[in-house]
Amino acid sequence: MSLLDLNALTVRRGECPVVDAVSLSVRAGECVGLIGPNGAGKTTLLRAALGLLPHEGFASLAALPAAARARAAAWMPQNREIAWPIAVEDLVRLGRMPHGTRLSAADHAAIDGALSRMGLDSFRRRAATELSGGEQARVLIARALAQDTPLLLADEPTAGLDPAAQLATLDVMRTIAAEGRGVVLSLHDLSLAARYCTRLILLDRGQLRADGPPAEVLNEANLAEVFHIRARIHHTPEGPFLQPLSRLDPLS
Template identity: 75%
Template sequence: MTLLTLNNLTVRRGECPVVDRVSLTIAPGDCVGLIGPNGAGKTTLMRAALGLLPHEGTSSISTLKPHERARLAAWMPQSREIAWPIAVEHLVALGRLPHGRKPTPQDRAIIQDALARMGLDAHRDRPATELSGGEQARVLIARALAQDTPLLMADEPIAGLDPAAQLATLEVMQDLAREGRGVLLSLHDLSLAARFCTRLILIDRGQIKADGPPQSVLTPENLAQTFHLRARIHDTPEGPFLQPLERLT
């Protein structure tokens, strides 16, 4: 069983492929980190997979009707602006809209669980616009969690969070995978990606360069060729830890 299947997915800007013939699958229990340098095509790949961008090739979820797609996959984009002073709990509750019914005790339990997972119990009644940027990011993650979908896709979910909040967020993502969901995250912190993801997909110039366990993807050769980086890789009980040493030209 797979939750997402891409087959030769291609996105073009003019004649230039930004995502170039990407094929991959995400299954229940996968916590997949999508890594690569800035401009590699990570965001474009995720948006095309969701049917938010025109593309060639196929995505198993892009052709679904919007309400079906929203019940299968939750999406957290990079943009995190909250424009209205809505209470945090009410904003998180918007994640239940794809289920198309009046709130039930089950809905309320899911909303409370999302608030608790993201450490937002104390903020539930506060207008979301009064929170810090990092706190607002956690609110939007909680809204995605409240969707309670088999697949969660998030674009740089820990960007702008303090170190403790980064760990807490990735622990939530890891727990979701352990509960049998599929998780696809784009990440820039390679050490955290290696620690929390069961699998890494390295993308550069729109193409997959490596796909597998963190130890097999984060090699000196891949770091040099894709990130133009020389790094020392330390094996630790929590997974590989990367110490950047030198930018290669």
């Protein structure tokens, strides 16, 4: 079952395409890593796919009315500032708004499950603004999980988290994909992307350069041409581990 379809999706900044005719689909059960260097167009692609930016081409989510879109996909942006001293549980409860204003047993179960998955049970009554940056990030991930949508889009969900929290977060993402939902994550850590994602989409200067299993996408040629690095790929029982060795001159 396809949860997201893009056909020739293009976003322009002036005359320059920031995302350039990207076509892809995301199906239930996939944990998709969106990778690429800074400025490749990852955030722009995610925002345009949700209809948050003007675009050309087709994006299935953007074509939906806003209420239906909120029930089809949850969105976690890069900006994670929490402005109000709201209790953690109340903030996570906001993820249930697309499903109605009267809380049901299903709503309470979704909120409790999201708090538990992100290790936040003991934080329920704490003001979110009193938490550390990494803890606030976990709260906002929990809010997206509580939305309980078929598709979750997250822009750098592990940024600012300590190593244990990064692994815990990606364990959750992989698990909900295995349960039958779809997940799309933009990630900068290529080793984590290779380990946790079933599929990688590689963007470079707004164009789709590769789309497939991690072992196929993270090859020496792509690492050199797109990331401008020489790297060694170690295959371990826990999955691929990428060790950057040196920077390459992009003009060479």
